Amino acid sequence: MSAANDQGFSTASIHAGYEPDSLYGSINTPIYASTTFAQNGLNELRGGYEYTRCGNPTITALEKTVAALEGAAFGRAFSSGMAATDVLLRIFLRPGSHLVFGHDAYGGTFRLIDQVFTQWGVEYTVVDTTDAQAVGQAVQENTALVWLETPSNPGLSITDIQAVADAVAGRAPLVVDNTFASPYLQNPLKLGAAAVLHSTTKYIGGHSDVVGGLVVTNDAKLDEDLLFYQGGTGAIPSVFDAYLTARGLKTLAVRMDRHCDNAEAIAKHLNASEKVATVLYPGLETHPGHEVAARQMRRFGAMISVRFHSEEAARAFCLNTKVIALAESLGGVESLVEHPASMTHQSVTDSVLEVPRDLVRISVGIEDIEDLISDVDAALAAIN
Structure with a gap:
């Protein structure tokens, strides 16, 4: 590039x-x-x-x-x-x-x-x-x-x-x-x-x-x-x-490569969990936009959205991470998780753009991947 x-x-x-x-x-x-x-x-x-x-x-x-x-x-x-x-x-x-x-x-x-x-x-x-x-x-x-x-x-x-x-x-x-x-x-x-x-x-x-x-x-x-x-x-x-x-x-390239490495690993990990209904990440071959993303993007990015089996499960996941902070925004070196329907996307409630209430958005940071995976597992374990 x-x-x-x-x-x-x-x-x-x-x-x-x-x-x-x-x-x-x-x-x-x-x-x-x-x-x-x-x-x-x-x-x-x-x-x-x-x-x-x-x-x-x-x-x-x-x-x-x-x-x-x-x-x-x-x-x-x-x-x-x-x-x-x-x-x-x-x-x-x-x-x-x-x-x-x-x-x-x-x-x-x-x-x-x-x-x-x-x-x-x-x-x-x-x-x-x-x-x-x-x-x-x-x-x-x-x-x-x-x-x-x-x-x-x-x-x-x-x-x-x-x-x-x-x-x-x-x-x-x-x-x-x-x-x-x-x-x-x-x-x-x-x-x-x-x-x-x-x-x-x-x-x-x-x-x-x-x-x-x-x-x-x-x-x-x-x-x-x-x-x-x-x-x-x-x-x-x-x-x-x-x-x-x-x-x-000045450090965008090195940060993005680490962001993407971590996101790819977390997306695959979440995709293997029975507590997850769907992982929305273009780096997964099952994503409907995977081929287009592979063609027009250098890598697949560091944003992951996850649909759980219920809103209660989505909220439980958001409330039980420790390393991954519950906060709005994205793209920083630290990992963040949020529930769009009740946080960043409240304004589209009852509109044609309404976000599913079982969806969680994760902005994957550049922390050690072992710590992030452990944090994700702890949050998944908290889901009944």
């Missing part, structure tokens, strides 16, 4: 986007904790920066690095993944527009569309995006955007990005939320996406200590719009957050 200037991924994650400065030779991107920048004359900017809401060297370095890793010409950082989502939707949608998105999309994305954008007169169609033909058939004359998650949250559905891009080509732009995969495992721009979204809070930051979002694209006009909204709405990351995110990004 190549990145900027044909560098390897790990090399680009460490070096792309920043070179040691000429003044002191700082190896790491400096934290430019300045709201404003001195000018050489009236609107004569030094290095292109005037006010941090409209641009800052620390933030720019992060944007360039993620863009390089995604094979993109442009990148824009935001204060959170949902802020980035909101901006993308604002750019593409207008009153009377139509949107197509997946039947198991992230609850926060659905809430924003269903409770905010519909007040603008935006319409939407929910479709099983694993069926590219169905996505194509859902596109209408007023369809302004097709929104994908793959792998999806929390159903772990796998959508063939290239097939969907072909099905909607020339009729609607395609945006892919690539948060679960990260740039290391999947590059949707190369498969036909117009833009790619990341919650950098997750794998890119990687340490559960910083919130952020980022959008990359090869479309210069779209990048101009992103830049306008970035400064116009002010939903930017702080320079300290940008620094922490960039620091986490």
